[in-house]
Structure formats: C-alpha cells, structure tokens
Amino acid sequence: MITIITEVSKYLIIFFMVLYTVKCFTVLKPVKEEKKKKALNVQIFYVFMIHFLCYLTMFLHYKTLDILLFYLLQMIIFIVYMVSYHGIYKKSSRLITNNMAFLLLIGFVMLTRLDFTLAKKQFLFATIMLLITAFIPLIIVKCPGIKNWYVFYAILGLGFLALVFVPGLGKEIYGSRNWIEIAGFSLQPMEFVKIIFVFFLASAFDKAKGIWNYFVITCVAGVFMLILVAEKDLGGAVIFFMIFLMMIYIASQKLFVLIGGLGGGVALAVAGFMLFKDKFGHVLVRINAWRDPFAYIDTNGYQVSQALFAIGSGRWEGSGLCQGIPTTVPVVTSDFIFAAICEELGVIFGLCLLLMYISCFIYFINISMKIRDPFYKNVAFGFTICFIFQIFLNVGGVIKFIPSTGVTLPLVSYGVSSIVSTMVIFGIIQGICVLENSGVGKYEKNKSGKRRKQKELREEFSGE
Amino acid sequence: MLVITYLVVILFLAMICHLIIFVVRDADVAIANSYNKRQNLYAEKVMKGQILSRDGEVLAETLVDEEGNESRYYPYANMFAHAVGYDSQGQSGLEMLSTYYLLKSNQNIITRIYNTLSGKKNIGNNVIATLDYRMQSTAYYALGSNYGAVVVIEPDTGKILTMVSKPDFDPNDIDSILAETQETESSYLLNRATQGLYPPGSTFKVLTALEYIREHPDYRQYTYQCKSEDMFTGVPIHCYNYNVHGEVDLKDSLAYSCNTSFANIGQKLDMGSFRSLCETFLFNADLPYDGYYSKSSFVLDASSDPTLIPQTVIGQGQTLITPLHNALIMCAIANGGVLMKPYMIDRIENCDGNVVKMFLPDTYGRILSADEASLMTELMTGVTEYGTASAWFDGASYTIAGKTGTAEFNENKDSHSWFVGFSNIDHPDIVVCVIVENASSTGASATAIARELFDCYYQNQ
Structure with a gap:
C-alpha cells in the first residue's frame, strides 16, 4: 500500500509542479483583478499540494512524528504569514509571496530529506527573516532619504567585505577566504555586501552627472571586485x-557599454589569471574538473561527477523522495541541492524549477520597468540581476554547463547568509512594489488633477 | 532592459537544453561508472540481465532459487573468467563495465508499472558483448595449461573479440576463491591480457624500426653485416640461437629479428625523440580502455646511460608492456595509422530482444601516418613470408603481417613467447596478440596459437 501511495505521489508531485509552473507564466498576463486573485489562489494551492505530497511521502518512509509536526508548523507559519502580510500591505504583490513560499518550502522538503537538523535550522532562520523582512516595505515608504547615502553605502560595503581579513574573524573554506565566524555561525559577508553594493550603485547612478562621476563609480566598484578577488x-x-x-548599462542606456564591458571583463579575467596563475590554482582545477569531470573523478571532478550520477539516475520522473542516494554528492545540502532535486523529484521537476525562476525574473524585470523613480528602478533591477545570475551560476555549475563557482541556489539551498540576504532582496522588491503601487495612484491623481486644471484654464480662455 | 531580459532568457534556455541533452543522450553512459554507488539501490528494483557473446551464447545470467535468492551464474565458467569477470564483493571485467546497463530495465512500460506497484522486480536489460564464443574457446584451448594471454581485436572498429588470460578461475566459485586468496596475493585473478606487464622482446623492434625510418629518410639504403654477435657501447649483443644472418637490410632485420642489426640501429637513434614516439604509442600513458589495466612503461630519454640503449631497442631492458597495449599498437598500424578505442560492449537489448542502445566505434586518434602504416605493414610481411614466423603460416588462405618475440625475463635466459600481427593485409580483419609465459621451458609457441586463431576466424566466415 505504501509503495502505491509513494509511487502515485511521485507522479502527482510532477503533475502539480507542471501546473504551478504554467500558472507562474499565465498570471503574468494583465487580466482583471478578480481573475488574477483567483489564479493566485489556485497557484498557492498547487504549492501546498506539492508540499503536502512531499511530506506525506517522507512521513510514510521515516514514520516519525517529528516530520508530521514539522509539516504542520510550516503550514501554520506560512498561512499566517501570507494572510497577515497581504492584510497589512494591501498593495503588495501576491505573486512574489507565492514564489518565495514555494522556493522556501521546496528547500525545507529537500533539507528534511537530506539532513533534518539543517532543515530545522533553516526553518528557524527563515521564520525570523519572515518577521524581520515584513518591516522592509514600511522602512522604504517612510525613509525616502536612503536614496542619497551612496558614500555611506560605499564605506559600509567595503568595510564589511574587508572583515574577512581581520585575523581571528575570517576563515578559509574550499580555497576561498570569504567567510567570517561570529558566535559559532559562519557567514559570507559577500551575501550582504551585494545588497549594499546594489544600493550604492543605484544611489550613485541616480546622482551621477557627466562622465567624471561614472568614472569614479567604476573605480569604487572596481575596489569591491578587487577585494573579492x-x-x-x-x-x-x-x-x-x-x-x-x-x-551601468541601464543607467547609461548605451549598448557599447554592455558589449565593451563584457569583452573587457573577459579580457581582464584572462589577463589576471595569467599573471597570478600560481595564486588561483583552485580555479584551474575547477575548470579542468568542468571540462571532463570523469577524468578527474578521484580528485577535483568527484563532486560534479557525483552530481551527474545523481541527475542521470534520477531521469525525468526521479526516484521518488527517499528512494535515491543524493547524499553521495558532497555539499549536497547547499551548493549542490539541485542535483538532489533532480535525482529524487526528477529532471522534469528540476526543469520546471528553472522555468519558474525565469518567470520570477521576468516578473521582477516588469516591476523594475514600470517604476518611475530612477533610484528604485535601479535597485529593483540590480537585485533582479543578482538573483537570476546566482541561479545561473549555481545550476550551471551542478549540471556541468559552466565551471562550478560555489554559490547557493537562492531560498532552496541551506545557508544562513544566503537565506537572509535573498529574503531581504525579496522584501525590498516587495517594498518597492508597495511604494510604486501607492505612488502610481498619487502620480496619476496629480496628472488628472493637472489635466482638470488645464481644462478649467481652457474653459476660462474660451469663455472670454 | 529588454535586451538584457532576452539575453538572460536565452542563457537559461541554453542551460535547459544542456540538461535535456544530458538526460537524453549522455546520462546512460555517464552513470555506468564504478564510482557511482547506486547499484545496490537499483538491484532492489531490477533483476540483473544477461551478458551474451556476439554469437548468442549466454556468458552470465542471474538465477533465482525457490526462496527468491539471486545468484550470478556463468555457464562457461573459466573460459570467460577474466573477460566477463565476476560480481561479488567487488566486480571485474564486463560485469563491472556493464553493471548499470544490466540493472536498468527497458521492459514494456505497462509491465514495469505493474511490477513497481505490486512490488515485483523488473527484468534488467541484456548486454551483448563483442566477444566471440568460437574465437574465445579456440584461444582458451590453444593456450592450454600455459600461463599467458590472448587478445583479438578488430582494428577498424576496436571491438575486442577475444580476451583470455591464464591461469584462470571459475567465477561461479568466486566467493571461496576470494576468501582463500585474501592473504596470499593471487595471480589467478589478475587479468594478464590487460594487467600483465611483460618485456616486449622483439615485438618492440617494430617501434625501433619506425623511429629509424622517421629519423633517416634514406632507410632504404640501410644495410648491416650480421655476424651473430657484436659489442655496442660496451654491451655484448647476440642474435637468437647465435644465428648468423649475413648482410641484412631493414626488412630482413625485422624478418629475421636480427638483434645485432637492431642494436646497430639503436646507435643511430635520438633517445629523446624515441621516447616521445613511444609515448604517442601510449607508453607511460593511459590506455583508452575502461576496465582495469596496467600502464606500460618506457624509461629511457635523452639523458639516459648509453649502455642501456642496445638492450632497450631490441625490447629487453626496463621496457614493459601489456598484451592489450601491444595489440593496440598493431591495430593502429593495421588501420592505416588511426587507433580505434577498444571496447567490449556491442549493444544493449531489453529482455524482449529490442535494441536499447548501440555502441558505435570511436576513434582514439591518429598515432602514425598512413604512409608509415603501410610501410610498416610491408616490412612486417617479411616476418611471415620468409622470416621468423614463416614456418607457422605455411599454406594459410590469408595474408599475414606481424612480429614474433622472445622476451627474456631472467638471468637464465628463460623467455616468454610473443606474437602480434594481423591478417588480410589489404583490408585487415583482425589483430591477434598472444603471449605464452616461459615458453622456452614448455616448448609452446605464441605464433602457433596465433595461427589457430586466424584459421578459426576464417573458418567461421
């Protein structure tokens, strides 16, 4: 009986995932408020169905009460959160919350399967962050001054980034010295600094006048990157x-900036690599492991090879939760969680996840395009790029499309820094939505007000 | 922003295509790797399929007793011991290479769903090997009680038709064999065809001759007066049985396997360049072979002690080679200079006999030019027409090019017997490589065994 339920659940999960992904795109179409509301309700229903089936499968397999309680707790927190969030912020986007909930819940499912302790930790942090990020829209609406603080952002960002060089605080993991340890927690300052960096650029480009300002901004951005290198x-x-x-491309609106920048970036990277070949041994190693992971399977190709075994044995429909052995992939709970998803939930599920990320990206870009205030436009756009590019680096690395770079899959991978920073990003975009949705109203009121005035004036003139 | 949106979407679509291509095209082969630890997982759901020879003989199958316990059974026992291998507390041979194919089931989808839901095992796919039963049994009986190995490969495809190693074992008793041999390092389990390292003896002269041709465009003018023994850089070299070969050119030197002439040739070679030639011929390198094998070694280079050269160029000294590698060198020559990757799995069929996957020949690369290959072939015909192997190929219905070898392995001049060569020199059919250990004492001849194999091949045609 259990095998039948598990087997059927496996296909139902894929079925609901496909429906959910389709909804992700169809809700993007502009339709009437009523219809949209209904579509979003259906969408979150799919999410909860997937979530339920996953936990059902795991409960039938592990048969522990903990899993059941954990599931109920998640449901309660998320339902309370969504209802109260949209109750407070009437103008917020429900699509963003739906997608965020989906990604977090899938993350919890996979982590429960892979490492229950980590799942609980992740859940704790996510819940705290749900509370904290609930205040972000409020801050954005109440503090318009944040547009002008580019000097502050630059100093804060650089200072924070340089923390890893403080002896006793910074530590080296997997060949990169990009972690700090505070009170037993390992954090990656980069995850937070990228938010500050976006704010810095948005603010500085907003205030920039003339080529000289652009040059200075480029130099400061260069310092950020040099510290990371x-x-x-x-x-x-x-x-x-x-x-x-x-x-900078969006701020300048010049295509040559984009093309020249890409070319220049590649040239710089190659030149820098040639000059400091001995210092970046781990990069060459990763490139070799990317080109032919099976040839280096004893050493550096091991992780990618294991990830490919996991994906290859999962195939389209996956082995079903708890039926595979994704734990053979090193770091499967964070950087390589996509391999575990493909093995147990199936490659179709993985592909849907990618498509869902694309729909998220398109939606964010839409928001950013509609915003009139250039600062918030820049911020929203910067975060969108940051979000989608991180997914590209992560998934591309796991499936051997590009060399693996050791970044997390936003909201799904385990990682305190990653979950905190991505939820802040989602919170800020949500805040910008709230601001814009209420701001647009005002703007249009002004416009129609102006028109009325003109009309009155005209009437006065004609009247004379 | 539209430009960037399009760019990102294209990038993601490319990534999605990459993932789809991986699953559709590459995944099957990629996961069939001994580092993949999922076989026990698969074995819970699928009953391992059969391994068959290319002429349809069952070489390995799964038996289920009344209590439902599965065991692997090998109908031909010792005959395919090393080629097919075993699957118990570790794996070897084809059992290792094809585990994941055997543990995958492409049975009818409805049967599979029914089995999954009712908790029954699906029947795994069958692997059809490139091994030829008749050739294998001929080699097995021809080698008899001698220690040694036989490898037969199709040079134009890389298909391995025969792989015999002696002494052998019965894979049906593998558990007790493994229990016995845990302490003492057993030579029974070693696959001499791929893992046995032997001095190449005179078969190595093929490479020495090729290096001489490359360094001396006037090689046609080469002559040497063989007096059966001579000194080279203070090292005495003599010909086999102290034969006197008289005036020989390059072809004669190879045909008679004239040691003094080759030691003389060795004096004229640049050792640095010879080493790089040997390395393009896969000495000190990985072989394009998926199973267990040993790396052959060639140790001399430009700075080596010159007194090592005379022994090395005639295939003695510290050079070591595996029979598989020696066969591959001959394959490249037979195939016009292009080496095909050797392989043992021809295709995968589901339990109803429908082909699931075909393995096509794959090129390793060109390791000598087409001109050099036909030149080497022509030189080696001397060996079988009037040279050391001529007595064995009397009345053959096919043409042969090859090289014999007598490889001394100890101070008492005890020697192994080698033959490596191919048949039908215009359109080479098969490469045969035979080594018989300690043939000087047993009186066996590798060339005689090779003759039996060639005859068997052409009788079957």
Whole structure:
C-alpha cells in the first residue's frame, strides 16, 4: 500500500509542479483583478499540494512524528504569514509571496530529506527573516532619504567585505577566504555586501552627472571586485561584475557599454589569471574538473561527477523522495541541492524549477520597468540581476554547463547568509512594489488633477 | 532592459537544453561508472540481465532459487573468467563495465508499472558483448595449461573479440576463491591480457624500426653485416640461437629479428625523440580502455646511460608492456595509422530482444601516418613470408603481417613467447596478440596459437 501511495505521489508531485509552473507564466498576463486573485489562489494551492505530497511521502518512509509536526508548523507559519502580510500591505504583490513560499518550502522538503537538523535550522532562520523582512516595505515608504547615502553605502560595503581579513574573524573554506565566524555561525559577508553594493550603485547612478562621476563609480566598484578577488572568491567577483555591468548599462542606456564591458571583463579575467596563475590554482582545477569531470573523478571532478550520477539516475520522473542516494554528492545540502532535486523529484521537476525562476525574473524585470523613480528602478533591477545570475551560476555549475563557482541556489539551498540576504532582496522588491503601487495612484491623481486644471484654464480662455 | 531580459532568457534556455541533452543522450553512459554507488539501490528494483557473446551464447545470467535468492551464474565458467569477470564483493571485467546497463530495465512500460506497484522486480536489460564464443574457446584451448594471454581485436572498429588470460578461475566459485586468496596475493585473478606487464622482446623492434625510418629518410639504403654477435657501447649483443644472418637490410632485420642489426640501429637513434614516439604509442600513458589495466612503461630519454640503449631497442631492458597495449599498437598500424578505442560492449537489448542502445566505434586518434602504416605493414610481411614466423603460416588462405618475440625475463635466459600481427593485409580483419609465459621451458609457441586463431576466424566466415 505504501509503495502505491509513494509511487502515485511521485507522479502527482510532477503533475502539480507542471501546473504551478504554467500558472507562474499565465498570471503574468494583465487580466482583471478578480481573475488574477483567483489564479493566485489556485497557484498557492498547487504549492501546498506539492508540499503536502512531499511530506506525506517522507512521513510514510521515516514514520516519525517529528516530520508530521514539522509539516504542520510550516503550514501554520506560512498561512499566517501570507494572510497577515497581504492584510497589512494591501498593495503588495501576491505573486512574489507565492514564489518565495514555494522556493522556501521546496528547500525545507529537500533539507528534511537530506539532513533534518539543517532543515530545522533553516526553518528557524527563515521564520525570523519572515518577521524581520515584513518591516522592509514600511522602512522604504517612510525613509525616502536612503536614496542619497551612496558614500555611506560605499564605506559600509567595503568595510564589511574587508572583515574577512581581520585575523581571528575570517576563515578559509574550499580555497576561498570569504567567510567570517561570529558566535559559532559562519557567514559570507559577500551575501550582504551585494545588497549594499546594489544600493550604492543605484544611489550613485541616480546622482551621477557627466562622465567624471561614472568614472569614479567604476573605480569604487572596481575596489569591491578587487577585494573579492583578493579573497579568492571568484564566484562573488563575477556576480558583482555582472551587477555593475548591467546597472551601468541601464543607467547609461548605451549598448557599447554592455558589449565593451563584457569583452573587457573577459579580457581582464584572462589577463589576471595569467599573471597570478600560481595564486588561483583552485580555479584551474575547477575548470579542468568542468571540462571532463570523469577524468578527474578521484580528485577535483568527484563532486560534479557525483552530481551527474545523481541527475542521470534520477531521469525525468526521479526516484521518488527517499528512494535515491543524493547524499553521495558532497555539499549536497547547499551548493549542490539541485542535483538532489533532480535525482529524487526528477529532471522534469528540476526543469520546471528553472522555468519558474525565469518567470520570477521576468516578473521582477516588469516591476523594475514600470517604476518611475530612477533610484528604485535601479535597485529593483540590480537585485533582479543578482538573483537570476546566482541561479545561473549555481545550476550551471551542478549540471556541468559552466565551471562550478560555489554559490547557493537562492531560498532552496541551506545557508544562513544566503537565506537572509535573498529574503531581504525579496522584501525590498516587495517594498518597492508597495511604494510604486501607492505612488502610481498619487502620480496619476496629480496628472488628472493637472489635466482638470488645464481644462478649467481652457474653459476660462474660451469663455472670454 | 529588454535586451538584457532576452539575453538572460536565452542563457537559461541554453542551460535547459544542456540538461535535456544530458538526460537524453549522455546520462546512460555517464552513470555506468564504478564510482557511482547506486547499484545496490537499483538491484532492489531490477533483476540483473544477461551478458551474451556476439554469437548468442549466454556468458552470465542471474538465477533465482525457490526462496527468491539471486545468484550470478556463468555457464562457461573459466573460459570467460577474466573477460566477463565476476560480481561479488567487488566486480571485474564486463560485469563491472556493464553493471548499470544490466540493472536498468527497458521492459514494456505497462509491465514495469505493474511490477513497481505490486512490488515485483523488473527484468534488467541484456548486454551483448563483442566477444566471440568460437574465437574465445579456440584461444582458451590453444593456450592450454600455459600461463599467458590472448587478445583479438578488430582494428577498424576496436571491438575486442577475444580476451583470455591464464591461469584462470571459475567465477561461479568466486566467493571461496576470494576468501582463500585474501592473504596470499593471487595471480589467478589478475587479468594478464590487460594487467600483465611483460618485456616486449622483439615485438618492440617494430617501434625501433619506425623511429629509424622517421629519423633517416634514406632507410632504404640501410644495410648491416650480421655476424651473430657484436659489442655496442660496451654491451655484448647476440642474435637468437647465435644465428648468423649475413648482410641484412631493414626488412630482413625485422624478418629475421636480427638483434645485432637492431642494436646497430639503436646507435643511430635520438633517445629523446624515441621516447616521445613511444609515448604517442601510449607508453607511460593511459590506455583508452575502461576496465582495469596496467600502464606500460618506457624509461629511457635523452639523458639516459648509453649502455642501456642496445638492450632497450631490441625490447629487453626496463621496457614493459601489456598484451592489450601491444595489440593496440598493431591495430593502429593495421588501420592505416588511426587507433580505434577498444571496447567490449556491442549493444544493449531489453529482455524482449529490442535494441536499447548501440555502441558505435570511436576513434582514439591518429598515432602514425598512413604512409608509415603501410610501410610498416610491408616490412612486417617479411616476418611471415620468409622470416621468423614463416614456418607457422605455411599454406594459410590469408595474408599475414606481424612480429614474433622472445622476451627474456631472467638471468637464465628463460623467455616468454610473443606474437602480434594481423591478417588480410589489404583490408585487415583482425589483430591477434598472444603471449605464452616461459615458453622456452614448455616448448609452446605464441605464433602457433596465433595461427589457430586466424584459421578459426576464417573458418567461421
């Protein structure tokens, strides 16, 4: 009986995942408020169905009460959160909360399967962050001054980033010195600094006048990236570079900036690599492991090879939760969680997850395009790039599309720094939505007000 | 922003395509790796399939007793011991290479769903090997009680038709064999065809001759007066049985396997360049072979002691080679200079006999030019037409190019017997490589065994 339920659940999970992904795209279409509301309700229903089936499967397999309690707790927290959040912020986007809930819940499912202790830890932090990020829209609406603090952002960001060089605080993991340890928690300052970095660029570009200002901004951004390179955190440096490049392109609206920047970036990276070949041994190792992981399976290709075994044995429909052995992949709970998803939930599920990320990206870009205030436009855009690029680096690395860079899968991977920073990013985008949705109203009121005035004036003139 | 949106979406679509291609095309082969630890997981759901020879003989199958316990059974026992291998407390041979194919079931989908839901095992796919039963049994009986190995490969495809290693064992008793041999290092389990390292003896002269041709474009003018023994850089070298070969050119030197002539040739070679030639011929390198094998070694280079050269160029000294490797060198020559990757799995079929996957020949690369290959072939025909192997190939219905070898392995001049060569020189059919250990005492001849194999091949045609 249990095998039948488990087997059927496996296919039902895929079925609901496909429906959910389709909804992700169809809700993007502009429709009437009523219809949209209904669609969003259906969407969150799919999420909860997937979540329920996953926990059902795991409960039938492990047969412990803990899992049942953990599931109920998640349901309560998320339902309370969604109802109260949208109750307080009437203008907030429900699609963002739906997607965030989906990603977090899938993360909890996978972590429960892989390492229950980590799952509980992740859940604790996520819950705390749900509370904290609930205040972000309020701060954004109440403090318009944050637009002008670019000097502060630059100093704060650089200072925070340099913390890893403080002896006793910084530590080196997997060949990169990009971690700090405070009170038993390992944090990656880069995860938080990227938020500050986006704020710095958005604010500075907003205030920039003329080529000279752009030059100074470029230099400061360069210092950020140089510090990351000095930490040997090349994944981080690449993310920062992409954020900078995309944001300067949007600020300047010149295509040659984008093309030249990409070309220049590649040239710089190659030149830098040639000059300091001995210092970046771990990079060459990763590139070799990427080109042919099976040839280096004893050493550096081991992780990617194991990830490919996991994905290859999962195939389209997956082995079913608790039916595979994804724990053979090193660091499967954080950087390589996508391999575990593909093995147990199936490659179709993995593909849907990617498509869902794309829909998220398109939605964020839409928000950013609609915003009139250039500062918030820049911020929203910067975060969007940061978010999507991180997914690209993570998944690309796991499936051997690009060399692996050691970044996490936003909201799904285990990682305190990652979950905190991504939830802050989601909170800020949500805040910008709230601001814009209420701001648009005001703006239009002004506009129609103006028109009325003009009409009155005209009437006065004609009247004369 | 639209530009960037499109760029990102394209990037992601490319990544999605990559993942789909991986699952559709590469996943099956990628997961069939001994580092993948999922076999026990699969074995819970699938009953391992059969391994069959290319002519349809069952080489390995799973038997289920009344209580439902599974065991692997090998109908031909010792005959395919090393080639097919075993699957118990570790794996070897084809059992190792094909585990994941055997543990996958491409049975009818409805049967599979029914089995899954009712908790029954699905029947795994069958692996059809490139091994040829008749060739294998001929080699097995021809080698008899001698220690040694036989490898037969199709040079134009890389298909391994025969792989015999002696002494052998019965894989049906593998558990007790493994229990016995835990303390004493057993030579029974060693696959001499791929793991046995032997001095190449005179078969190595093929490479010496090729290096001479490359360094001396006037090789046609080469002559040497063989007086059966001579001194080279203070090292005495004599020909086999102290034969006097008289005036020989390059072809004669190879045909008669004239040691003094080759030691003389060795004096004219640049050892640095010879080492790099040997390395392109896969000495000190990985072989393009998936199973267990040993790396062959060639140790001399430009700075080596010159007194080592005379022994090395005639295949003695510190050079070591595996029979598989020696066969591959001959394969490249037979195939016009291009080496095909050797392989043992021809195709995978589901339990109803429908083909699931075909393994196609794959090129390793060109390791000598086409001109050099036909030149070497022509030189080696001397060996079988009037040279050391001519007595064995009397009245053959096919043409042969090859090289014999007598490889001394101790101070008492005891020697192994080698033959490596191919048949039908215009369109080479098979490469045969035979080594018989300690043949000087047993009186066995590798060339005689090779003749039996060639005859068997052409009788079957």
